[in-house]
Amino acid sequence: MRKAFILLAAAGLLASCDKESYRHAISMTHPNPGTYGAMYADQPMDTIVFTTFDSYKATTNDTWITLDPELAAQEIANLYDGYYEIGIPVTFEPNTTGETRVGEISIYNYGDDDWSATVTASYLQLGWLNVTRPQAAYDYNSSLGYPQTATFELTDTATQVADTLAFVVYGDWELSLPEEQESEVFVTLLQASGKAGSVKAPIALEENATKEERQNTVSLTSRGVTTTLVIKQEAQEE
16 A cells, blocks of 8 residues: 655756756656556555656546545645655545446646646546456456456356355455345355455355256455356256
8 A cells, every 4th residue: 555755856867858848847657657547446545656846736526536635735845956756645435336437636736827737647446346266257348448347257067065266355345145046055155254355265065966057146245345256056967
């Protein structure tokens, strides 16, 4: 997790440039310029990092993004032989829509009525939790260039009696079996809740003695975000 900071640094990287032309320059460090800062649906915060020669302000029109009010705007002295490296904590509301959404933070510098230089920090907040088993299958929107939705499906053999669900979450989590299931319940959750972090949750399976494939769904919830995991079990071989 990144921390807030305002760092005064020597302008070694800019030393070869004309000071006058760079007097009001601003440059984004994190997220990387031209890319998105990708966040999972329950990920609560990040820190935008940029360099500037003088006063700045950061704003956003996205209601699910909040900037640290004490650091979102600062009046600081102009530097000619150095620059400031700024870190502003950013918090995100959980994404409960099930779909990816994009937000932007605009950062201006110079001050007074002439906010001349601008950079943008772009964030991509995914609509699902960070599940690593089952692996995600993504539905891409070709015009947008990033996954819009994701599905998670795990297939076990008819005789398999144990497996593991794996995920990384940013809040207290819970696994549950919804009451409405496509098949008779054959999955047992051996660990149904826990704390934030990297988790491997074991499940038990009843052998499938039938000639039909069957499936159960499992709901994983963290910080109000629920992602559905599909557990399939193959039919008994002839």
